[in-house]
Amino acid sequence: MRRALVFCIVAFCCISVQAADKPRAVQPTPPNIVFIMSDDHAAHALRCYGNKIISTPNIDRLAGQGMRFTMALGVHSLCAPSRAVLLTGKHSHLNGMTGNFTRFDGAQQTFPKLLQAAGYETAIVGKWHLGYAPPTGFDYYKIMRGQGAYYDCKFLETGKDWHIEKGYLTNVITDTSIDWLKNRRSDKPFCLMVHHKAPHGPYDHELRHAKLFEDLTIPEPDTLYDDWSTRDPLRTGKYPPSKMLDGSWPRENYQPFLDSVPNDRRARISLLYQMLFKDYFRLVVSLDENVGRLLDYLDQAGLNENTIVIYTSDNGFFLGEHGLYNKMWMYEESLKLPLIVRYPGVVKPGSVNDDLVCNLDFASTFLDFAGAEVPADMQGKSIRPLLLGERPADWRQSVYYHYHGAYDMPEHYGLRTKTHKLIHFPKYGDGNYWELFDLDNDPRELHNIYDNPAQAERVAELKAELKRLHKTLNDE
Numbered sequence: 489m490r491r492a493l494v495f496c497i498v499a500f501c502c503i504s505v506q507a508a509d510k511p512r513a514v515q516p517t518p519p520n521i522v523f524i525m526s527d528d529h530a531a532h533a534l535r536c537y538g539n540k541i542i543s544t545p546n547i548d549r550l551a552g553q554g555m556r557f558t559m560a561l562g563v564h565s566l567c568a569p570s571r572a573v574l575l576t577g578k579h580s581h582l583n584g585m586t587g588n589f590t591r592f593d594g595a596q597q598t599f600p601k602l603l604q605a606a607g608y609e610t611a612i613v614g615k616w617h618l619g620y621a622p623p624t625g626f627d628y629y630k631i632m633r634g635q636g637a638y639y640d641c642k643f644l645e646t647g648k649d650w651h652i653e654k655g656y657l658t659n660v661i662t663d664t665s666i667d668w669l670k671n672r673r674s675d676k677p678f679c680l681m682v683h684h685k686a687p688h689g690p691y692d693h694e695l696r697h698a699k700l701f702e703d704l705t706i707p708e709p710d711t712l713y714d715d716w717s718t719r720d721p722l723r724t725g726k727y728p729p730s731k732m733l734d735g736s737w738p739r740e741n742y743q744p745f746l747d748s749v750p751n752d753r754r755a756r757i758s759l760l761y762q763m764l765f766k767d768y769f770r771l772v773v774s775l776d777e778n779v780g781r782l783l784d785y786l787d788q789a790g791l792n793e794n795t796i797v798i799y800t801s802d803n804g805f806f807l808g809e810h811g812l813y814n815k816m817w818m819y820e821e822s823l824k825l826p827l828i829v830r831y832p833g834v835v836k837p838g839s840v841n842d843d844l845v846c847n848l849d850f851a852s853t854f855l856d857f858a859g860a861e862v863p864a865d866m867q868g869k870s871i872r873p874l875l876l877g878e879r880p881a882d883w884r885q886s887v888y889y890h891y892h893g894a895y896d897m898p899e900h901y902g903l904r905t906k907t908h909k910l911i912h913f914p915k916y917g918d919g920n921y922w923e924l925f926d927l928d929n930d931p932r933e934l935h936n937i938y939d940n941p942a943q944a945e946r947v948a949e950l951k952a953e954l955k956r957l958h959k960t961l962n963d964e
Contacts, residue, residue, distance in 0.1 A: 518607070518858050519831065520795040521679040522786065523850075525574075526775055527567065527615060527688035528815065529801035531560075531826040533772055541706055542769045546780030547828065550799055554830030555839040555875055561846045561887045561904060565803035565815040565822045566894060567688075568592070568617045570847060574802075575599060575618075575625075577851030577866035580892060581963050585618070587894035592618040597863065599851035600625030600679065606860035609676045611668055614661040614683035620644075630664050632657075636685050638692035656694050658686045658771075662778040666785045679854065682782065686775040690738045691767030694774050701766040711932050712761060713754055714810040718936035719923060721898045721916050722810070722817075729895045730806075730814050732764070733757055761808045768807070792832060796857060799828045800847070809932075816897045818889050818911050819933050823904065835875050843879060844906065845871050846887050867961060888957045901963075903954050909933070910950040924950070 531537045535544045536551040537558075562570055564580045572585035575598040580586045584593050600610045601624065609627050616623055616631035622644065623629045630645040638657045644650050653660050665682045672678065693700075716723035728736040733756060742763055749755045779799065786792045804822045806812035815822040825847065829835055848868035855862045856870035873880050886903045893899035893915070902911035902923075911923040924938035924947060937943050958964045 517794060518677040520677050520791060521608075521854055521857070522682065522782070522795055522797045523679070523854075524682045524684070524779060524782070524797070524799045526684045526686060526799075526801045528803065528805045529687055529772065529775070529826060530805040530807055530821060531801075531824050532821065533687075533769070533805070533807060534826055536828075537826060541701075541704070542772055544772065544776040546776045546783060547799055547826075550779070550783065550797060550830050551828045551838075553832070553837050554797070554828055554835045555841055557827040557829075557845055558840060558842045559844050559906070560800070560825040560827035561823050561844065561889070562803045562825050563846050563848050563887065563889055564891060565817070565889075566891070567615075567802055569892075570802040571616075571618055571683075573847050574850050577848060577863075577868045579848065579867060579888070579961055579963060580890065582867075586892040588617070589894075594619075594621060594624040597865075598625045599854055600681075602855055602860055602863070603679050603858055606855075606858050607676055608858060609672065609674045609678045610681075611678065612681040612683065613664045613668065614681075615685050616683070622646075628668060632685065635688070638685065638690075656774070658684055658694075658774045658778050661685075662781050665782060669785065669789065669791070677858070684775055684778070687768050687771035689768075690741070691764070691771055693767060693770035697770040697773055700770050700773060704766070706762055706765055706769075708758065708761060709807065709809045711810050711934065712757060712808045714934070716810070718934075720921060721900075721913050725898065727897060729897060730812050730816060732760055732808065732811055732813050735813060757811060764813060765807055795831075797830045798850075799826065801825050802847075816891055816895070818891065818900060818902055818904075818909070820927075820931070823889065829871075829875055831875065836877060839877070841874055842906075843874055844884050844887050844904070845869075845874070886953055886957065888954075888961060888963075890963060903950065903957060905950075905953075908946065908950060910938075910947070910954060912954075922947075 533539055534547055536548040536556060563573055564570055566588060568588040569580045569585045572583045572592055576583040584590060604610055610625060611628040612623055612626050613630045615636060623631060628646050630643050633642045636657060640652050640654050641657045642650055642652050661684055665680060726734055728734050745759060745763060746756055749759050786795060803815045804824045805815050806821045809821045849871050852862045852866050852868045852870040853872055856872045886905045888903050890901040891899060898913050899915050900911050900913045907928050909925045909927060913921045922938045923936045924943060925933045926937060
């Protein structure tokens with residue numbers, strides 16, 4: 489009898505361990521959603537994405553508890569357009585936000601409005617950047633004015649007029665988010681969107697972080713002194729919003745130091761690189777600390793079990809690669825997003841996914857998990873199957889990108905597959921300038937092989953796919 493009892497206990501423990509390791513396909517109740525989005529946070533500025541310089545233990549913790557995506561892409565690398573893509577699940581040419589100063593139509597369909605209709609309570613805290621009118625689709629909002637300020641930022645809050653909140657912005661956004669969670673009285677599931685300014689410039693770090701990285705020489709990227717050969721738009725244009733040496737960064741902060749070194753391109757780029765990105769990394773450290781504070785509260789409040797937590801950025805960012813800062817271009821550092829999703833019992837801890845996903849997918853994913861109908865005119869795909877460890881047979885093989893030419897940067901569009909990237913600059917030169925990169929053999933995108941006769945068949949295939957995407961996405 490005792491032997492039989494021991495056998496049953498052992499068998500039960502084995503089954504329990506297996507059940508704990510296997511994600512559940514259906515959540516018992518609609519999950520809460522906490523969506524944390526930073527601004528201009530390059531994926532390669534995270535330890536869990538391979539950065540060896542900076543420590544990001546809290547975002548890394550999230551990755552260890554959830555799924556990290558290696559092929560998450562933005563479809564328009566610019567602040568306001570990416571936020572409109574997030575809300576609507578539609579490309580910029582359909583949601584109307586083709587630049588940072590385009591007017592966003594708040595009357596249009598957005599996923600927060602659809603979540604409200606499905607019984608969710610919705611809130612947004614932090615960067616809105618879609619005009620000064622109150623956000624629609626949210627039961628509670630506390631948003632910055634435009635880009636905001638790192639110290640003593642002005643906010644518009646539900647039931648209040650514009651007012652200044654004392655303190656450091658990244659801390660204020662986190663404090664407000666935690667306070668909203670503490671004080672909500674509804675028993676509805678909730679969707680809380682926490683939108684940080686960090687690490688977007690200007691790089692005004694917390695004073696307590698002023699000496700971080702002070703004695704460190706940051707290793708330079710291999711392409712810092714790129715001469716842009718075979719990439720004509722980069723080589724021939726000045727582009728202050730993008731090129732480090734002639735950039736539109738805050739000159740009062742850095743110009744005196746540049747004037748102290750020889751008037752030599754390489755020396756000046758090297759100095760500027762160290763100064764810009766030490767400041768950038770200081771902002772990332774503060775950001776990571778605040779992500780940790782929010783995760784700790786979810787744990788302490790018992791909210792973690794049935795809450796999906798997402799960490800991402802509005803777009804990628806150049807950390808000196810190709811002699812660039814900022815984003816806009818369709819090259820990898822600007823195109824790729826960090827994307828980490830935690831959902832205990834559903835998403836396998838420490839898992840990694842390399843399927844092509846994009847920020848167009850967020851709206852459909854949230855509605856799918858909420859049990860709400862996903863409108864047919866949304867252009868993204870729910871990544872729920874991927875989070876469950878299943879890859880649909882018809883999963884996308886390419887992602888479409890379109891930068892509409894804001895800030896006097898060249899308009900360009902194209903597609904990225906797992907192995908190649910095709911880009912068209914329709915207004916450059918005679919309108920027939922293209923770039924093609926073999927990402928397996930040239931991951932740094934130094935060699936445009938579009939005109940290589942050996943690539944003719946590949947070019948034809950990718951152009952056919954681009955034509956299909958133009959038609960499917962109604963961007964002809």
